[in-house]
Amino acid sequence: MEAFRVMVRARTLEDKLANLYKAGGRLVGGVYLGKGQEAYSAALGIQLRWQHDILGPFIRDQAARIAFGEPPLDPMRTYFGSVRGPMRGRDGNVHRGRPKDGLPAMISHIGSMVSLVSGMLFARRMQGRLGDAVGAVTLGEGGTSTGAFHEGVNLAAVEKLPLIIAVTNNQYSYSTSNDRQFACSDLAERAKGYGIQGRNVDGTDLIQCVQAFDEVVRAARSGSGPQLIIGHTLRLTGHGEHDDSSYIPESVKKSPIGRDCMLIAEQQILEHAWMNDKEIAEWKNTCRADVERMVATAMKEPAPDPFKEPWRALSTSELCEGQWTV
Amino acid sequence: MSLTYLEAIREAQYEALRRNPDVFIYGQDIGQFGGAFKATKGLMNEFPGRVLDAPISEDAMVGLAIGAAIEGSRPIVEMQFADFSSVGFNQIVNQAATLYWRTDVPCPITIRLPSGGTAGSGPFHSQSMESIYAHYPGLVIVCPATVEDAYWMLLDSVELDDPVIFCEHKFLYYHLKADSFGERDLPIGRARIARPGRDATVVTYSAMVHEAVRAADELQQDGYQVEVVDLRSVKPMDVDTILASVARTGRLLALGESFPWGGVTAEVVARVVTDGFHLLDAPPMRLNSKDTPIPYHTQLWKAHRPTVATVTDALRRLLRY
Numbered sequence: 001m002e003a004f005r006v007m008v009r010a011r012t013l014e015d016k017l018a019n020l021y022k023a024g025g026r027l028v029g030g031v032y033l034g035k036g037q038e039a040y041s042a043a044l045g046i047q048l049r050w051q052h053d054i055l056g057p058f059i060r061d062q063a064a065r066i067a068f069g070e071p072p073l074d075p076m077r078t079y080f081g082s083v084r085g086p087m088r089g090r091d092g093n094v095h096r097g098r099p100k101d102g103l104p105a106m107i108s109h110i111g112s113m114v115s116l117v118s119g120m121l122f123a124r125r126m127q128g129r130l131g132d133a134v135g136a137v138t139l140g141e142g143g144t145s146t147g148a149f150h151e152g153v154n155l156a157a158v159e160k161l162p163l164i165i166a167v168t169n170n171q172y173s174y175s176t177s178n179d180r181q182f183a184c185s186d187l188a189e190r191a192k193g194y195g196i197q198g199r200n201v202d203g204t205d206l207i208q209c210v211q212a213f214d215e216v217v218r219a220a221r222s223g224s225g226p227q228l229i230i231g232h233t234l235r236l237t238g239h240g241e242h243d244d245s246s247y248i249p250e251s252v253k254k255s256p257i258g259r260d261c262m263l264i265a266e267q268q269i270l271e272h273a274w275m276n277d278k279e280i281a282e283w284k285n286t287c288r289a290d291v292e293r294m295v296a297t298a299m300k301e302p303a304p305d306p307f308k309e310p311w312r313a314l315s316t317s318e319l320c321e322g323q324w325t326v
Numbered sequence: 327m328s329l330t331y332l333e334a335i336r337e338a339q340y341e342a343l344r345r346n347p348d349v350f351i352y353g354q355d356i357g358q359f360g361g362a363f364k365a366t367k368g369l370m371n372e373f374p375g376r377v378l379d380a381p382i383s384e385d386a387m388v389g390l391a392i393g394a395a396i397e398g399s400r401p402i403v404e405m406q407f408a409d410f411s412s413v414g415f416n417q418i419v420n421q422a423a424t425l426y427w428r429t430d431v432p433c434p435i436t437i438r439l440p441s442g443g444t445a446g447s448g449p450f451h452s453q454s455m456e457s458i459y460a461h462y463p464g465l466v467i468v469c470p471a472t473v474e475d476a477y478w479m480l481l482d483s484v485e486l487d488d489p490v491i492f493c494e495h496k497f498l499y500y501h502l503k504a505d506s507f508g509e510r511d512l513p514i515g516r517a518r519i520a521r522p523g524r525d526a527t528v529v530t531y532s533a534m535v536h537e538a539v540r541a542a543d544e545l546q547q548d549g550y551q552v553e554v555v556d557l558r559s560v561k562p563m564d565v566d567t568i569l570a571s572v573a574r575t576g577r578l579l580a581l582g583e584s585f586p587w588g589g590v591t592a593e594v595v596a597r598v599v600t601d602g603f604h605l606l607d608a609p610p611m612r613l614n615s616k617d618t619p620i621p622y623h624t625q626l627w628k629a630h631r632p633t634v635a636t637v638t639d640a641l642r643r644l645l646r647y
Contacts, residue, residue, distance in 0.1 A: 091428045099396045099431045107420050115386035116421065119393020119401075126350060126375070126399065148416070151386035158381055159390075313423070313464035314488045315432040319515050321562045 001274045003046050003067070003210055004265050005283060007038040010063035011262055012287040013075060016295060020079075021241040026299070028081045029092045034060030036236030037168050039261035040201070042067050043209035044136055044166050047217040054102040054135035056117040058110070059094040060168065060235075061138055070103060072290070076298035089304030110143040114152025114165065121161045134220040136164040141230075142173025142181055144190070153226065157194045162220040165228045166213075168203060170235040171257065175247045191228040203231030204257070206265035234258040332499040334473045334507060335365045335438070338480035339402060343373045346400060349484060350376040352387055353404030353438075362406050363440060363499060384414035391435045392422050400434045400484055408439035408493065409453040422489040423464030432487040436480070441469075442495040442533055442583055443631055448622035454532070454582070457589030459491045460561040467561040468514055469493040471535035473504035475558055482514050490514075495533040502536075517564035519571070523553035526577035526644055529568050529594045531557040534581050534632060541637035550645055560590045568594060569602045576607035577644050583631055586614035608647035613640045 014033045021031040034041055037060055045067025048055050055061075055068045062075065077085025078096040087096050087105070097105025104120070106113055117135040124130040143149055144167060156163045173181055184190065191198025197219065201212040209231065216227045234257045238245040252258055269275050275283070312320040329337075342349045350373075351366055357379040360367035370377040380387045384405060391401040405411045411418065418437065425433040443452040460467045466488055470476040476494060483490035512518055521539050528538040535556045542552035555571050557563060572578050578598050580591035591612045598610055615631045632640075 087428060095428070097429060099425075099429050104393070104396065105429050107424065109416050109420055112385070112389055112417060112421060115383075115389025115417070116393040116396075118386070119390035119395075120397050121393075122390055123394035123397035123399040126394075127348070127397070147413075148385050148389070151381075151383035152389060155381055155383055155386040155390060313427045314466065315426045316466075316486055316488050319466055319486075319488065319562050 001269065003039070003042040003206060004269050004275070006042040006045060006063050006067045007206070007262060007265055008283055009066050009287045009290075010034065010038050010042065012284065013291050014062055016291045017079060018241050020295070027079050031079070031241040032059040032094050032239070033237045033241065034062050036261060037170060037203055037231070037233050038063040039206040039209045039265055040166070040168055040203040040231035040233060041138070043206065043213045044138070044164070046210070047213050048134070048136060051101050053133050054104070054117055054120050056104050056106065056113040056135065056137040058106060058113070058139045058143070060140070060170075064138065065103070068103065070098070073294055073297060076294040077301065080298040080301070081303055082298050082301035083304050084301050085298075109148065110139055111146035111148030111152060113137050113139070114149055115155055118152060118156045118159065118161050118163055121163060122159055125161075130162075132221045134162040134164060134217055136166055138166045138168065140173055141167060141169040141178060141187060142176065143167070144187060145181055153194050153196070153228070156226045157196050160225045162223070163226040164216055164220050165226060167228070167230045169230050169232045171252065172235055172245070172248060174239040174243070188228060188230045194226070194228070196226040196228055197224065198228035198230070200230050200232065203233030204259045204261045204264055206261060207268055232257060233261065236260060328503045328505065329473055329507065330500055331473050331476045331494070331502040332363060332365060334477035335480060335494055336367060336369070337507070338477045339366060340369060340372070342402070342481055342484040343369065343376060348398060349400045349402065350378065350394075351402045351404060352378050352380050352391060354380050354382055354406045356404050361404060363496070365404065365438070384410050385417055388414040388417035388422065388437065391437075392417060392425065392433060395433045395435050396425075396431055402436045402438060402484060404438045405440065407451050408441040408455045409450050411437065411439055411455055418459065418465070418489070418491070419462040423462050426488065427464060433489045434487045436483045436490045436492055438492045438494060440496050441493040442497055443620055443627060444496050445624040445627055446622060447620070449619040452620040454493065454584035456491065456493045456560050457584050460590065460593070464489065465561065466490045466514060466559065467493065468559045469495075469532040470558065471495075471498070471520070471532050471556050473502055474508040477507040478510045479514060479558065486514065493532060497533045512558065514559045515562045515564060517558055517567040518556045519553060519567070520556040521552070521554040523551035523575065525550045525552060525575055526579065526641055527553045527555060527568070527571040527575045528579045528581050528637070528641070529555045529557065529571070530581035531560055531590065532583065534583050537632060537634050537637050538581055540634045541641055544634065544638050545641055545645075552641060557590075563593065563597070565597050565601065568598060569605065572598055572602050572605045576605060577647075578606065578610040579637075579640055579644055580610065580612045581632060581637060582614050584614060586612070586617050589614070608644055611640055611644050613637060
């Protein structure tokens with residue numbers, strides 16, 4: 001139920017972002033959504049504890065961020081470029097994070113967060129304060145083609161770190177379909193090559209996702225080393241909102257992989273009588289009202305001022321070559 | 327007692343590990359083996375669990391170091407050769423160099439690059455990468471030329487809260503010796519007058535400092551006094567010391583071992599021309615390696631890089647102008 005609530009919150013927030021993007025003029029840059037993979041993302045996020053575990057999300061993990069505990073105003077503040085957001089207009093949209101709280105801010109180079117999250121775990125273990133904390137890093141199926149992914153997963157395996165590598169196989173990396181991305185029939189089998197555990201899960205099915213991540217995160221916490229998990233779903237949106245994804249054939253959209261995880265989750269919730277129609281409707285209204293408030297707040301906040309920006313890339317200010325930056 | 331440049335690097339790492347339990351070293355073959363050049367010899371036994379062999383994964387090695395730095399560690403990453411840092415380039419310039427600016431979280435990592443040419447090393451074990459990294463905001467680039475600087479600047483680098491690219495020159499590892507590591511005198515960011523003079527200024531760094539000093543010695547026999555400025559850190563660049571020297575001499579030769587297109591020597595000339603055009607009595611000169619990959623055969627290698635002979639020749643032309 002908690003995962004479902006997170007899914008609704010994420011979908012509501014992202015629908016609003018899509019509308020703001022289409023309305024034009026308000027958001028600073030592009031919009032990248034996780035529509036179609038909220039079940040998988042939320043199921044991971046609810047297993048992680050804020051300021052205890054680590055989450056290195058990729059661009060479609062609004063749900064995991066919410067479940068993990070990212071401050072609720074961070075997404076809107078970052079999309080609007082508010083100086084009160086964690087990135088203060090210096091970086092935007094899905095590149096936000098709070099590294100000191102266990103939420104590193106992703107760079108665009110896919111795969112490169114695998115080793116970074118590994119390093120966070122590695123340091124905590126060396127400092128004797130890892131405890132039962134785990135780290136999770138997420139990426140799409142296209143990310144598994146990078147050298148950084150291979151180096152990172154292999155390194156995490158060598159160092160025996162409690163790392164969950166959660167891959168969403170949403171069938172398309174931007175516009176490239178899987179037959180041009182990898183030649184194996186089952187990405188989870190790659191785990192064997194790294195000497196780690198791997199498994200698949202139907203990413204459109206919330207209950208299966210929750211069960212899978214419960215087991216996977218438990219395994220990582222209990223010292224079984226890195227865990228590779230592949231969730232299969234379809235990206236129900238473009239790569240970004242600028243992309244109409246017209247390259248996805250209707251036949252794929254209508255196949256089982258194209259099912260909307262939100263609809264399935266709602267059915268599952270009703271079947272198990274975890275919530276009734278009225279409660280679901282009320283929750284959706286609550287989420288909508290919350291999102292409207294977030295937008296109203298973030299829109300009113302000050303934008304970054306280039307004349308107040310110190311333009312320093314080093315924390316040691318006396319080593320910055322200021323004269324060359326004006 | 328005589329200490330080499332390589333021993334300075336080993337001793338500085340020993341001292342950094344001893345002073346601060348948050349320091350660790352990560353790199354290929356650095357544990358039991360003690361490193362390809364023995365810069366970490368014996369450290370694994372003295373600091374168990376803190377000097378670790380890494381898989382051949384430069385990208386992931388740097389990524390791990392950045393993650394560790396977020397959690398309060400102060401990692402030193404040893405690249406086996408500077409050349410191989412190109413595999414970790416993305417993590418260095420996009421992740422380490424942007425972390426503080428984007429998130430307000432400092433990134434105290436030191437990446438050691440065994441740099442520069444030695445005879446017979448060829449195209450992929452001889453490169454100087456300082457100019458590439460200096461181009462990116464968010465990195466500090468140091469290139470020690472002396473035993474003392476190798477020691478103190480490495481300790482300073484580890485203590486700095488920002489990512490440092492520590493370019494140590496392999497050619498100096500064994501040849502360069504000093505009686506002691508001396509005192510910590512100049513901070514990172516300040517250049518040093520390696521040899522005073524009044525007739526021309528050579529601005530250089532790393533192993534080329536020694537070629538320049540020998541060229542200056544040679545020209546002294548002809549009555550010329552050539553000043554040699556050792557940059558020590560190429561970023562930040564101590565433009566004040568460079569301009570003060572050019573103000574004394576009126577003539578500039580910017581000398582570097584790396585490839586000629588752009589880079590540190592071009593930056594030196596650009597800054598002197600921009601801020602000190604009126605100080606110049608002659609057009610500034612640059613001397614770098616040739617614009618080809620670094621050759622394997624000693625005969626070719628000696629002709630590829632600047633040497634005492636080519637530096638002396640360049641200086642004669644500069645002085646005659």
